[in-house]
Amino acid sequence: xxxxxxxxxxxxxxxxxxxxxxxxxxxxxxxxxxxxxxxxxxxxxxxxxxxxxxxxxxxxxxxxxxxxxxxxxxxxxxxxxxxxxxxxxxxxxxxxxxxxxxxxxxxxxxxxxxxxxxxxxxxxxxxxxxxxxxxxxxxxxxxxxxxxxxxxxxxxxxxxxxxxxxxxxxxxxxxxxxxxxxxxxxxxxxxxxxxxxxxxxxxxxxxx
Amino acid sequence: xxxxxxxxxxxxxxxxxxxxxxxxxxxxxxxxxxxxxxxxxxxxxxxxxxxxxxxxxxxxxxxxxxxxxxxxxxxxxxxxxxxxxxxxxxxxxxxxxxxxxxxxxxxxxxxxxxxxxxxxxxxxxxxxxxxxxxxxxxxxxxxxxxxxxxxxxxxxxxxxxxxxxxxxxxxxxxxxxxxxxxxxxxxxxxxxxxxxxxxxxxxxxxxx
DNA sequence: GACAAAAAATGAATGACCTCTAAATTTCGG
DNA sequence: CCGAAATTTAGAGGTCATTCATTTTTTGTC
Numbered sequence: 001x002x003x004x005x006x007x008x009x010x011x012x013x014x015x016x017x018x019x020x021x022x023x024x025x026x027x028x029x030x031x032x033x034x035x036x037x038x039x040x041x042x043x044x045x046x047x048x049x050x051x052x053x054x055x056x057x058x059x060x061x062x063x064x065x066x067x068x069x070x071x072x073x074x075x076x077x078x079x080x081x082x083x084x085x086x087x088x089x090x091x092x093x094x095x096x097x098x099x100x101x102x103x104x105x106x107x108x109x110x111x112x113x114x115x116x117x118x119x120x121x122x123x124x125x126x127x128x129x130x131x132x133x134x135x136x137x138x139x140x141x142x143x144x145x146x147x148x149x150x151x152x153x154x155x156x157x158x159x160x161x162x163x164x165x166x167x168x169x170x171x172x173x174x175x176x177x178x179x180x181x182x183x184x185x186x187x188x189x190x191x192x193x194x195x196x197x198x199x200x201x202x203x204x205x206x207x208x
Numbered sequence: 209x210x211x212x213x214x215x216x217x218x219x220x221x222x223x224x225x226x227x228x229x230x231x232x233x234x235x236x237x238x239x240x241x242x243x244x245x246x247x248x249x250x251x252x253x254x255x256x257x258x259x260x261x262x263x264x265x266x267x268x269x270x271x272x273x274x275x276x277x278x279x280x281x282x283x284x285x286x287x288x289x290x291x292x293x294x295x296x297x298x299x300x301x302x303x304x305x306x307x308x309x310x311x312x313x314x315x316x317x318x319x320x321x322x323x324x325x326x327x328x329x330x331x332x333x334x335x336x337x338x339x340x341x342x343x344x345x346x347x348x349x350x351x352x353x354x355x356x357x358x359x360x361x362x363x364x365x366x367x368x369x370x371x372x373x374x375x376x377x378x379x380x381x382x383x384x385x386x387x388x389x390x391x392x393x394x395x396x397x398x399x400x401x402x403x404x405x406x407x408x409x410x411x412x413x414x415x416x
Numbered sequence: 417g418a419c420a421a422a423a424a425a426t427g428a429a430t431g432a433c434c435t436c437t438a439a440a441t442t443t444c445g446g
Numbered sequence: 447c448c449g450a451a452a453t454t455t456a457g458a459g460g461t462c463a464t465t466c467a468t469t470t471t472t473t474g475t476c
Binding site: 085111113114117119120150153155156160163167168171172178190197198203 | 318319322329364365368378380388398402408
């Protein structure tokens, strides 16, 4: 039973998200008032708060949708990584940043990352960190796959390696979205160089 | 002439900053209303806005004070780095995170990083990024010093190396401040491991 | 010492998120 | 088809950052 009720509820949720997505992208986050979102979804402002706890929560829901997709793409790479280990990591991390701009733009990412940090102790912050953690774990999983293929020595911790690689990706992405002038390609080039650097290390190669 | 005017102005600015510092730390950022800061500084709320463009700007000013100090400490390390290169980098980055909690607490750092991101296009965001960039450059400078001592091979770019190392530090710090449960020591241990990892690289050592 | 101009301080007003209550509407089980 | 339960809604506030016009204070000049 309870078919109609649930369906309507899911429908309304989707309506709100779609309205928010459109308005946020068109007018920006700060410029989009809850009232406008409600109007476009054909609801009253108060109802929006029945579905989402806050304006930031609404944004997080949009990002979470993205997260699902990007993780699915990543999983395929982890399952069958390219032969060259650097290329494998690069492909995974490039996938993340490539996909990131499909649904959200720079401004919205800034807003999202910012609110997640500012509200770290609320569900928003926790939710965003959870998304991040899942991606970091995927990078770790890739490292494990590479190690099982003997591309990474047994002496290094896959957790640490995955963490570091993801940190590089994440920090670059943060810089990218914070700087309107930086192009996606420029960022990817830097990421590629820095991944290679992490693989090669900073020590002199011991010729012995 | 205009001595009195300037001195008074500087004095008031300092009064406001001190009031803000105390209240932000005691009650938190969101819980501290401009009105309270103004009252403690013996001014009206509107006057605060003659000295700082926004509440976030006030926080940035506090962070900037910190930045001066931490960079001075770092400069000493860059000038005379410890013999072991890993220890040298570790010392510099540990200095950053150690010092970070002297004037601000985790909550305030979250707030700061968050508002800097959310307001990337305003002076707040630009100001915070400028502070960050200066630290990243200091790490790069250390890498250059290490290379001139022949501790880092000529094949690696000091810019990239400094960038990566700073990214690791910064990302760990962000995770640290976002997670109330993480201790400073736990974070420093992870940082140490990850720095070592960056030095050693992810490739098998070519035994030849 | 008085006055005009510049600068700073202030009180009041605005705008937006979010809350809450009470009433209207809709859905569901019997 | 009826009453119970859940959902939606309007509307009235509350809070707080921020802005603006006005007033007050300070400075430089005659």
